[in-house]
Amino acid sequence: MWSHLHPGSSPIDWCEENYTFSPHIAEFINTMSNFLFFIMPPFLMYLHRDYARHCGQGIHFIWLLLMVVGACSAYFHATLSLLGQLLDELAILWVVMACFWLWYPESALPARWKGQPSGRRKFSNIFIVFAFVVSFMGFIQPAVNAFCLMLLLFPSLLLLGLQLKIEKDVRVVNLGQRSIGVIGMALTAWFNDRFLCSYWSGVGFPYLHAVWHILIFIASYTAIVLFAYSDVVNHMPDKLPILKYFPLNCYQLGIPYVAVTDRGEQIQKTRNNNLSQPLISL
Numbered sequence: 001m002w003s004h005l006h007p008g009s010s011p012i013d014w015c016e017e018n019y020t021f022s023p024h025i026a027e028f029i030n031t032m033s034n035f036l037f038f039i040m041p042p043f044l045m046y047l048h049r050d051y052a053r054h055c056g057q058g059i060h061f062i063w064l065l066l067m068v069v070g071a072c073s074a075y076f077h078a079t080l081s082l083l084g085q086l087l088d089e090l091a092i093l094w095v096v097m098a099c100f101w102l103w104y105p106e107s108a109l110p111a112r113w114k115g116q117p118s119g120r121r122k123f124s125n126i127f128i129v130f131a132f133v134v135s136f137m138g139f140i141q142p143a144v145n146a147f148c149l150m151l152l153l154f155p156s157l158l159l160l161g162l163q164l165k166i167e168k169d170v171r172v173v174n175l176g177q178r179s180i181g182v183i184g185m186a187l188t189a190w191f192n193d194r195f196l197c198s199y200w201s202g203v204g205f206p207y208l209h210a211v212w213h214i215l216i217f218i219a220s221y222t223a224i225v226l227f228a229y230s231d232v233v234n235h236m237p238d239k240l241p242i243l244k245y246f247p248l249n250c251y252q253l254g255i256p257y258v259a260v261t262d263r264g265e266q267i268q269k270t271r272n273n274n275l276s277q278p279l280i281s282l
Contacts, residue, residue, distance in 0.1 A: 010076070010085040011142075015197035015206040018080070030077040033210035036217040037070020044221060047246060047257035051228060054239055054260040058102045059228055065095045066220065073213065082142065089145035090135050096152050097131040099224060100124065103231040108159060120235075157183070160223060163230040171243050172229060175256055179222040186215035222256060229258045238263055 007026060008018075014030060021028035041063035045052075048059050072091040076084030101124045106114065113119035138145040157180065164176040192200060193208035200206050225243075232241035240263045245254035 007079045007081055009082040010080050011082075012085055013080060014077070014209045015193045015200060016209065017201075017206065025078045026080045027077040027209075029207045029210045030213070031074050033207075033213040034070040034074045034077075036214060037066055037073070040217070040221065041067045043255075044257065047255065048228075051258050051260050054262075055228075055232060055236065058098075059224075062095065062098055062102070062224055065091070065098055066217070069095055070217075086138055086142055086145065089142075089149060090138060092149055093134060093145065093152075094131055095220070096149075096156065097127045099227055100127040103227040105159065105163065105230065105234050107234065108162065156223070160226060163226065167230070167233075169243065171252060172226065174252060175222060175243065176226055179219050179226065182215055182219040182222070186212050186219055189215060225256050225258055232258070232260060 014027060016027045016030050018026045025031050045060050045063050048063075052060055069088075069091040072084070072087040075081075076088040078084075104120065104124050104127070106120045109120060109123055113123045116122070134144060134148050160176060160180065164173055167173050167176070189208040189212040193206075193212065197206065200208060229241045229243055232239050240261050242259045242261070243256060244259050245252060245256055247254055
């Protein structure tokens with residue numbers, strides 16, 4: 001067991017040359033490229049404080065899990081230990097499972113669970129059981145983790161695509177399309193670093209796994225924003241979700257987040273604004 005803690009005990013070694021920048025950090029660039037996982041989640045918690053007040057604190061737990069992913073990834077790339085690899089993969093698994101548990105749409109439930117008062121919550125508990133089973137199996141056979149993570153990519157993209165198909169807000173659809181595009185770019189970087197390392201080393205840029213870290217964080221947090229938005233649309237008819245951007249809401253190139261208001265309050269505010277408009281007689 002203690003051998004799993006030793007540097008270099010992982011069978012995976014990414015394209016970046018080891019101990020080039022520091023005698024204490026195996027893959028320096030890959031380690032440092034996790035910075036977004038530490039910087040962004042606290043700010044995203046701040047932006048989603050209104051969402052948490054209306055819809056529950058679960059979204060803050062997701063942002064915290066992203067920080068755990070960053071910490072585990074940094075530990076893995078700094079040491080290339082087998083324990084670091086397992087923690088890195090399991091942290092990603094738990095983020096995906098937590099998102100499914102929180103926001104899996106009722107419309108996608110199997111027929112036997114639909115219409116039941118607590119059917120959605122009971123079905124969602126399957127994801128937590130799955131996460132525990134895979135976590136246990138991962139320590140016995142580490143290859144299970146990578147297989148399950150790749151497998152989970154397909155239902156995640158399918159659910160996102162189904163939500164975008166029925167969404168009418170153009171800003172939400174645009175964000176979803178960009179998120180899927182960034183996922184494609186991230187996967188391209190991952191595969192190039194993993195399987196075309198000799199080429200990228202030859203051109204002097206063996207750092208595509210660091211690019212993967214940056215791109216997959218952007219894709220992940222925007223997908224989380226979209227799933228959080230869709231959950232309000234699908235399951236909270238008394239709430240009105242609004243996709244906004246920081247710092248300038250008029251542009252769609254900032255940091256997206258979801259604001260939530262009570263639908264009744266919004267209707268009343270609209271009526272008051274209409275009543276305050278001066279009448280123009282012809």
